[in-house]
Amino acid sequence: MQDIILDDKLHEECGVVGVFSGNPDITSQLIYYGLFALQHRGQESAGIAINTGGKIQFHKNMGLVSDVMTSDVIQRLSGGIAIGHVRYSTSGGSEIENAQPLVVRYKNGTLALAHNGNLVNADSLRNILEDSGVIFQTSIDTEVVANMIARNANGDVLKSIKNVMEIIKGAFAFVIATEKQLIGVRDHFGLRPLCLGQRPDGGYLLASESCAINAMGGEFIRDIEPGEIIIIDENGIESIKSSKYAQQKSCIFEYVYFARPDSTIDGVNVYQSRYNAGRILAQEAPVKADLVFCVPDSGTPAAIGYGNELGIPYGLGLIKNRYAKRTFIEPSQELREEGVKTKLSVNKELVKDKVVVMIDDSIVRGTTTRQLAQMVRDAGAKEVHVRIASPPVTHSCFFGIDTPFRSYLIGANKSVDEMKDYIKADSLHFLSMEGLIKSTGSDRGFCLACLNGDYPMEVPKFD
């Protein structure tokens, strides 16, 4: 129950990091810190693959980074090149077999891959490979990619990666470790983020978000470009760009919800864009209120922005239990409401007798918003106005985000007015598409498919 009511968000499916280090003794620690900073991108499994004296060792398991990468594991694994992965997903199923990185031995060596994203032509590729006698042991796209790279790698793994990039379709940010190289790859639209950094000791870093570059003690250098392959080895950095098709289509939801506020992705600072979204939302849909507050924690910057724009005091109208991530008992029917309150409670004294604005970054099913609006009203608020710092989610994502079926998306099935009635808010407004784009301050392109159905490539039709 809690999941439906209190976790009404889209979910990122993975995070990746890579390290090419001058100091083999700290490499696995760096992977740990990088993955820890990306833990919000995937909590189901974690893993590391590391090149130890020309042999690639790995360790992966179900669980959080701190559960999987224990002191023992980190001490055991040393080496100069390593990659790491955290995984959330349900696509491919929730089994240890599907944990990443995937480490494979092929004719010319060993390869470790970690993948953030989703391929839309994986099944076709899988069928073609099976026709050639290939067998599969997992249900993840990564195994398809690994096979294609290995089959083409007649002594030149880079050429093979380049070829494979032209064949696979979808969203992908890969980090790859060979015996001698750390390689980063980003799809032609740059749908999933990937950036490069460097440590004071000269070591190079790759990560899904810049916050992980910081966490690994590095300076952010730049984002990997759409369609770019970046190769790091003893001789430094080389870049191969697939100029023909590349076109920036950064995932807009990284800014809306996924990424950590202290990350900067494709030139856009996440915190700043959220703050701007709140300000623009205030301009688009002002309300005369006594208090503005957010649904913790993701709505905070937008709520601050909204309040500042209109001069409404910002406060903590909802209090999040610091221990709310723990698993729960299932509440009995009589205590359903108490079950909800274990995660969030209303700051009664603050909201009582006030006209309040409740800000959230996005709405997926709408169930949480409805529940929270009711709790705020029960606590004595005079009016509850709801403002959402992004347009309604109306379409499924096929590029690595776990979206519910369209029939569950409140934005795909109700008008804003109907939603207002469902949520029982005194008013409800969503940020406009223009407002959202403006909030990023960027004129590069974005993938807005989940908000308007305009997919950057052909996608399956099963929804």
Next chain:
Amino acid sequence: MQDIILDDKLHEECGVVGVFSGNPDITSQLIYYGLFALQHRGQESAGIAINTGGKIQFHKNMGLVSDVMTSDVIQRLSGGIAIGHVRYSTSGGSEIENAQPLVVRYKNGTLALAHNGNLVNADSLRNILEDSGVIFQTSIDTEVVANMIARNANGDVLKSIKNVMEIIKGAFAFVIATEKQLIGVRDHFGLRPLCLGQRPDGGYLLASESCAINAMGGEFIRDIEPGEIIIIDENGIESIKSSKYAQQKSCIFEYVYFARPDSTIDGVNVYQSRYNAGRILAQEAPVKADLVFCVPDSGTPAAIGYGNELGIPYGLGLIKNRYAKRTFIEPSQELREEGVKTKLSVNKELVKDKVVVMIDDSIVRGTTTRQLAQMVRDAGAKEVHVRIASPPVTHSCFFGIDTPFRSYLIGANKSVDEMKDYIKADSLHFLSMEGLIKSTGSDRGFCLACLNGDYPMEVPKFD
């Protein structure tokens, strides 16, 4: 290392709840919700004792509430009267034997006790009891109290409790379950909080904080008064007040740091008093700055108040990792700084080139503040001004708060100027004692001993 640097706070030692329910099937669930809401008051052990058909059963173990009170445990335990306890402490040692509630069988029945607080004359009482042949199996004060109550209870447990209250000295909020009664007791100074609530189904609730009353689905009725014994049984509520000595001395640190912001204790709303503290601090020690931010999470209301008072924008200058509560690997010497960042990271884009004010609720050792100020400066802030929303901690607490030895208290050993130099802040100011009292908006008395050494009773001299 992390503990010293990143958890530089005083620690509450316990939280208690009690339920007198009309519906035996939900009693243990209510205890669960109540304890979950008080988890911030103690993370070391958790326990429940429940009267099942005249027999008191219990379950307690090391760990968080969600670890100890599993679905199995909750289903197994039903009954109309129950108490619960969470424990942090080091006093008495960190052993399963010291977990609470303590359940004892004595001549006239069975008794379960849970205790928040600390007795200053426990050792003397223990010696006297031992002279009478009493043996002890734990090192907690609660066992002393249980023995004293049992020895005096010649058929009248209430009279015995009343007598014992006159003998024990120190801070105590007890919840006690007998076969027929739920009893709450608060010391003569009301040093530790305890309040009463009621559920819509008529059931009565006791809890250390009102947030737990809410979490159990009840309405707050009132605080238990200093020196009051409250007895709840089939006939309703009875109150025995020890009028002679009683005098309000609420612990000031409940407002500064311990209590949850959505709690109201002894008539003072915690969130509001922290917000006020920020405003008064701004009046006392203003600074012309571009940004005000807090050390998450406890400094938030003060930072908002500070910013509002001076018209400085409030933002998230420090980002807390949502998974930071997990246990960690010990960072190697080279990666010491990265170890710190797993908990908190600076929002670089926001603080860069700005004059910033960093607000914290309190400073104990000063090590975290120093580290954070450095991180903010490294991220490009022009000036870093530090403001603390309470006076310096200068004395140890003997009433249930885990304070370090005085030699570790920066406020006991350095002047504000010296502290400023140690922290390397551009300026440092603490809220004045008058400001702090004013922030509560209350003219009842407070125990301010940790800030000024003025203890409400004689205390040991070992520090």
Next chain:
Amino acid sequence: MQDIILDDKLHEECGVVGVFSGNPDITSQLIYYGLFALQHRGQESAGIAINTGGKIQFHKNMGLVSDVMTSDVIQRLSGGIAIGHVRYSTSGGSEIENAQPLVVRYKNGTLALAHNGNLVNADSLRNILEDSGVIFQTSIDTEVVANMIARNANGDVLKSIKNVMEIIKGAFAFVIATEKQLIGVRDHFGLRPLCLGQRPDGGYLLASESCAINAMGGEFIRDIEPGEIIIIDENGIESIKSSKYAQQKSCIFEYVYFARPDSTIDGVNVYQSRYNAGRILAQEAPVKADLVFCVPDSGTPAAIGYGNELGIPYGLGLIKNRYAKRTFIEPSQELREEGVKTKLSVNKELVKDKVVVMIDDSIVRGTTTRQLAQMVRDAGAKEVHVRIASPPVTHSCFFGIDTPFRSYLIGANKSVDEMKDYIKADSLHFLSMEGLIKSTGSDRGFCLACLNGDYPMEVPKFD
């Protein structure tokens, strides 16, 4: 299900060991080895208490010795005087609170006690103590004894123990550690075993069975006598004997089933007495057969003896799965028989077309015997003769053995003929009482109460 069918035995409730060592570094290891050798006497919990520099530390938990006493625990605990305990029992309930040793602080010091046995007047003593204001935190007799010793110990713990011995009734073998002494106590009838040994390095050892003396690297010296208190300290060994009432009544079931075959208790070697029981049983109830085999493992010596006496070849007719101690899935109704076979399987090739004698040491409910006889017949045996190397169990034990209610004891409810029909054996014979006594080769006295109802003292009447 498995428990009823495949574990149709009486169960010993505890085992104890004590060490007075010249080498503090090996003391906890010795306790480990001693308890490991006594693991068959109790598998529910294990514990150690050790005198470390005048302070008694302890560690106890639910689980096997190897689970509870980990390397960490053993390394942490060093000291010259220690006691240990393994516990099986259901009396007192299966809770961590009831694990032993019990460590108590009283006026003149600290005391650790471990108890094998059961008191018949514990409830009365408990009531009297409660009248004096004593409170109890566990449901074990040991807590009663600890209180009585502590209350009387006005500086002379030995005198107190001696007094307490005269007041408590029942079966008891205590090992007690004080800050300076290791003390062993055995009840006036010597119902539960306790013996003394010495290591080559001079250290003294106490243990329930001599096999544990061997396991701790010691030489067996002698059994503690009925009613004897033995005190070991720096000055050596002192013995206090309570001559008035003492009378040997060794528990006969130690020889029949409980004790390890390599132990010698009260002058009787366990293996030899079981072997003799088989020979005498052969004389009393011979059968002309092709094969004799035992129900593994306890019936082995008797089966060898039976075969030797009559010249019938001994073989392994039943094979025990080496992993049978593991917990199991509950078999579905269709696979009930397969569930049984996970523990024991018939050696088909060996029993096929043969007249066989199946030997067991004892029968409690008879359900296993019936099941096994059927399995042997199904495997092709021509005739299945059952011989039991002890008389039928007809009465409950009140001295520390977990006996089912009389209504479950097949020997209390059926004649031998009826049992034969129930078990569907071609013939069934039990060893006679005279035969059993003769098998021990001893003329000291035995407690035979579970076989004939002749209790050595008054016992409760609730069965």
Next chain:
Amino acid sequence: MQDIILDDKLHEECGVVGVFSGNPDITSQLIYYGLFALQHRGQESAGIAINTGGKIQFHKNMGLVSDVMTSDVIQRLSGGIAIGHVRYSTSGGSEIENAQPLVVRYKNGTLALAHNGNLVNADSLRNILEDSGVIFQTSIDTEVVANMIARNANGDVLKSIKNVMEIIKGAFAFVIATEKQLIGVRDHFGLRPLCLGQRPDGGYLLASESCAINAMGGEFIRDIEPGEIIIIDENGIESIKSSKYAQQKSCIFEYVYFARPDSTIDGVNVYQSRYNAGRILAQEAPVKADLVFCVPDSGTPAAIGYGNELGIPYGLGLIKNRYAKRTFIEPSQELREEGVKTKLSVNKELVKDKVVVMIDDSIVRGTTTRQLAQMVRDAGAKEVHVRIASPPVTHSCFFGIDTPFRSYLIGANKSVDEMKDYIKADSLHFLSMEGLIKSTGSDRGFCLACLNGDYPMEVPKFD
């Protein structure tokens, strides 16, 4: 330490079972019972693969059968065709990745394989496959076989299996589950055992040993023949025999040590052959003694046979601790001997002043035998004569048995006289090769390579 001293045996590397059931609800339970009965063949990992409605699901993990196949797992997995595997091995490394069954999806469907044995040309095959672009994710031979079967299976998996059988060399007993068939395969020499059984409900069973057929409630039908492929589907059983090369070379060590005594393999009953080995050994190397005993548990039948042949009483001279399988603390140097005794102790009273014969089934390093002989002598035996019921192990096995390097094999490095001196026995004799073959009562062929170096095929030369 314990491993070297107390587990001085060769180790079987795997056990397999298969079920083709008429009742999908009991299939996974049957696999459980079958694997439980084969637990002695592999304790490192366990796994099941089951065809559920045309889809093959699986569950495998490190640990014992009872740890891996929990009630939850068994209830979740239902279906008519299933295979199971237990694994001991070090070959391929001890990683979850190497657990079996291996489940692969290929062009024409899905396949689950489980393998007992070892291929001698796996590396060459792996290289050839890698040349074709195949990638590998594990280090086990089974992945090579799966790839070869899949690549050849153009709609006819059976033809493919038959082809693969002609290419792979070594020892193999496969059980394979497809969506419609249960397939069993045995190598041309029948080096590893595999047999067929049937349940009363018509379901067919495959298992490494007949004891598992019994455990699954079936009747043994026959052994799979060397070079035979047996296919079970809805139409019943089909057999494909590769007559050209097939030649019986049953592994002699299955009779000596590996198999359970209640199994019958290739027409030879294991218990009976061990008993015969003892009798023949008595004829070959008699001794005038007072007592014969075995090293528990595997030497028991031989010891009984030896005693019977010469009229020497058989007894339990060594007592095995029933809990000895538990993990241990590492004993300190002073207590090395006590560490050994946690597993086995001498029955002092029995061996004292006697001339004894100690029987073991085999010797690998000789360290245990030496230690035990010393312990028996220390316990007071007058003479200790050692008899081994097989010839010395002199060569490594390449067919699925974990043998130490030759330099560790006492039989490869010392004459019998030298071994006698090393062990410090009064006399030492091994069963002759002729005696061993005679003990089986079979004139089929055996692989005796570990005893005489006569390998049935070319083997690697690295030893």
